[in-house]
Amino acid sequence: MERVTYTNARGESLVLGTSKPFYLERIKGTGGVPGDLLSTQSPYQDGSSFVEMRLADRPIVVEGGIVANSREQMYQYRRDFMRILNPKLGLGKLVYTNSARSYAIQAIAENTPEFDDRIVNNQPFTINFICPDPYFTDETQISKGLRFESGGLTFPLRLPTQFAYSAYRGLFQNDGDVETPVEIHYKGPALNPVVINETTGEFIKVNYDLGENDVLVINTAFGQKRVEVVNTDGTRTNVFHWIDLGSTFFQLQPGRNMLRYDSDREGDRSVATVTVYWYNRYGGG
Template sequence: MDRIVITNQKGESITLGNQAPYFLETIDGVGEVPVAIESQKAPKQDGSTYLDNMLDNRAISIEGTIITKIDPAFVLEARRKMQRVLNPKLGEVTITYHQRDQVREIKGLAETTPVFPGGQGSKGLYYQKFLLHLLCHQPFWLDTFYESREMSYLMGGIKFKLILPTVFSYRGFKRRAVNEGDVATPVEIEFKGPATNPTVNNLTTGEFIKVNRELGEEDVLTINTAFGQKYVRINGQNAFHYIDLDSVFWQLVPGENTLSYRSNNDSIKTRVTVKWKNRYVGL
């Protein structure tokens, strides 16, 4: 049985599945998502010329029933908890979808507070139907890594087993990174000094990010390449003004990517970590 966990930004969550009190009946919108197609048309042209396409927001609708066989008051308590978790004023919730051995997550905002129909057959002493409508502005489902995000490492010239996210250890080191998702995905880069003018390349796309700054042994450079969330920080402070003007906030293309880093400092203490989440167009 599929199971859905909805968690708000306060950490409070509800689980919809095949156990009381929240029984999941149907969920729509997890697979399909509308596509906005861009095209242009010239005078006297038959048809049009295709330019590009973008995925629209993902709309998810969930139907289910609150059921209790012990105390009718539990129905009201379950309703109140659902309203607290899906309070739109708290911002986006995280929707985690457990489907057999596959687990994916997406963020969404409740378009309305939970709907509790009052018609015949929709509510009773020990049950209450519910409807949830969520809008996901970022339409992609993401992997959930949790502990598997912990970086592997190299120490004393000995190579240990690689566990994603990928980690580099030497100046000019190359590493293969595989994006198993359906679309390009942004990365988070952590560069631990010492380093001079650190540069991280995606050799597959020919793009690089370079920071014109010297990093000491205690300095940590962090970079995020996500659209609308880009940042460059050194020890948590904004360092966007150190970015080389030819830099590109590159992403991992689907499939295999070859990454490398360069520095004008040959220290073996330098560490570079690149991490990401695969993105999927549907379940």
């Protein structure tokens, strides 16, 4: 069984499945997408050297029909289609469900729905979606917290990482096909808070004195990068330019990622809490 649910920027939804009034006949574009192989070639080199593969936008074509009880009802359903799928509203959320699970993707109708010749009160249609980010994600966002836990062993010497006190660490599992960006919420207090991905050696550090009730929000997504502090009164302070120069907007690698948080003020770590949000990303559904 397959089902498609599209929700626009206004929160209006359209469900295409196996029952009236909107049925899904077929969906195309849930598998692979075209890619562009980037490579370099040196003089006298046989072949080329691989640089990376870039994926194109994902096109999704949905075909189905409207089944109405009357001519008037059919035209009203057509009007609903035009309103909900209006491309001027911007990106919406498309959820594709098959017999195994559901996947979500940001999508926009490339044009208004195409209506073929109607048959009595039945109206066939074709919807062409375009997805600027070609990756499907889980339908719901995943979150996991990093918290201080007292106890454990202490040592008089500074030992290698694998033996060090690990109360501020947490294991994060990316079950997707590719790396994925994160949104980090670091609740103070903290002096120059830092979050480290020990799996890759990358870190994000902000040279800022975070209050006890302040929340530092860091988003590492391409095109959506931001670093800001949500103050106790609800206002937001942009601290993007306070990032330490060695910082990287890291992403979770596929598989296991060990993250750790820290502060330049010793007592902060036992009070502060850090929550990480992300979506697993998939090459196809």
